[in-house]
Amino acid sequence: MPATPAWPPKSLPRLFVRTSLVEGAAVELDAGQANYLGNVMRLGPGAQLLVFDGHSGEWLARVVEAGKRRMSLTVEKRTREPETIPDVWLAFAPVKRAQTDWLVEKATELGAAQLLPVMTQRTVAERVRLDRLQAITIEAAEQCGRTRLPGIGEPQGLKDLLGQRDPARLLYFADESGGEAAVSAFKEGPALILVGPEGGFTDDERQLIRSADNSLAISLGPRILRAETAALAALAAYMALAGDWRSY
Ligand code: SAM
Numbered sequence: 669m670p671a672t673p674a675w676p677p678k679s680l681p682r683l684f685v686r687t688s689l690v691e692g693a694a695v696e697l698d699a700g701q702a703n704y705l706g707n708v709m710r711l712g713p714g715a716q717l718l719v720f721d722g723h724s725g726e727w728l729a730r731v732v733e734a735g736k737r738r739m740s741l742t743v744e745k746r747t748r749e750p751e752t753i754p755d756v757w758l759a760f761a762p763v764k765r766a767q768t769d770w771l772v773e774k775a776t777e778l779g780a781a782q783l784l785p786v787m788t789q790r791t792v793a794e795r796v797r798l799d800r801l802q803a804i805t806i807e808a809a810e811q812c813g814r815t816r817l818p819g820i821g822e823p824q825g826l827k828d829l830l831g832q833r834d835p836a837r838l839l840y841f842a843d844e845s846g847g848e849a850a851v852s853a854f855k856e857g858p859a860l861i862l863v864g865p866e867g868g869f870t871d872d873e874r875q876l877i878r879s880a881d882n883s884l885a886i887s888l889g890p891r892i893l894r895a896e897t898a899a900l901a902a903l904a905a906y907m908a909l910a911g912d913w914r915s916y
Contacts, residue, residue, distance in 0.1 A: 681709050682718040682726075684806045684817070689721045693743040695729065702739035705731070711739075718747060720815040725750045750815050754911035755858045757782035757837070759829055760899050761865035762793035771896040772801050776808035776818055778903045779912065784821040784860075786829050790867035796823045826873055830880050833860060839883035840906070842898050844868065847885030850902065854886075854909040861906060863899040 683705070687695045697705065705711045712734050719741065720726045726748040729741040758780045762768045775783055783805070785796045798820055805817050824832075833839065837858040841847065844864075862877065869877065878885055888901050907913045 680716055680718050680728075681705060681711065682720070682810045682813070684810055685719050685721055687721060689719060689724050689727045689743050691727075691743060691745055694732075695719065695741040695743060697739045697741065699737040702734070702737050706734050706736075706739055716744075717741070719743065720809075722815070722817045723750060726815045748815060752912075753779050753781050753814075753816060754856075754907065755781055755837075756903065756906050756911060757784060757860045758899060758903055759784040759786045759860060759862045761786055761788045761791045761863065761895060762796050762823070763866055763895050764793065767894075767896045768793065768796070769800075769804055771899055772804045772820075773808045774900050775903055776805045776814065777812045778900065779814075779907055780818050780903055782819045782821065784829065785823040786826055786862070787823055788826050788865055788873055789870050791865045792867070793865075798822070826876065829862075830876065833880075834858075835881040837882070839877070839880055840902065841877045841883055841885045842888055842902050843874065843878075843885040844888075844892050844898075845874070847887045850886045850888055850905040851909065853884055854906045856910045859906060859910070861899070861902045863895055863902060866895050 683701060685695050687693065711717065711731050713731050715731045717729055718726055719729045725746050728744045728747050730744055731739060732742050733740045758775050760771060762785050772783060801820050805820065809817050837860050840853060840859060840861045842861065842863045877883060888898055893901060
């Protein structure tokens with residue numbers, strides 16, 4: 669008995685749109701999207717694709733009109749409800765641009781709910797371009813099947829991050845100088861994972877973080893990981909031990 673083909677077909681292109689989606693809605697794509705679908709993916713009138721708006725789930729849409737740099741769609745029906753993602757936030761000290769881009773892309777794929785650039789004493793990064801990071805989260809969400817985008821916070825200082833944190837959100841502080849093994853530390857519930865810059869946290873910063881309410885220093889093993897590796901290793905460990913990898 670041939671297997672029932674997946675519906676909607678996994679091969680359908682998937683696009684984030686800024687229009688709020690409902691059945692029957694008309695969506696006008698921006699020139700870049702129209703060019704990509706029309707000239708790269710060769711979609712024309714009648715072709716189907718998947719669209720999502722970041723809050724109402726995923727929808728099947730059909731191309732109505734296609735021109736050189738414009739394309740309009742009609743929304744046919746919802747294919748998926750908005751997914752529930754674990755309430756885990758990632759605060760990271762921005763590193764070099766390529767590494768930060770990579771970190772943001774992978775953290776989106778891994779399911780981070782919020783991405784918070786934090787400026788620490790040893791942060792050496794250039795200016796953080798939030799529009800650029802958002803574009804990276806959109807592309808990663810289109811690729812990995814998310815229907816919600818991670819939020820991206822304005823860059824803030826470490827003191828502000830700690831000061832504005834709701835103490836009910838457990839702070840997991842990735843500390844290369846030692847802490848509780850991640851495998852026993854991560855517990856289900858609102859979480860904030862904090863990872864330092866390439867140069868690490870200063871002793872004052874380490875003291876400040878360790879003395880914060882409801883904070884736990886965690887170890888990611890015996891080796892010194894690069895900042896972006898540590899961020900993703902911590903996020904993956906959280907998803908495996910306290911997140912949604914347990915139910916798939
Ligand atoms: N300054 C440190 C050094 O040179 O010894 C290295 C900092 S490390 C490159 C960057 C960040 O990754 C650290 O601030 C920490 O948050 C995290 N990190 C790296 N390895 C880790 C480990 N084994 N356990 C916990 N956190 C780690």
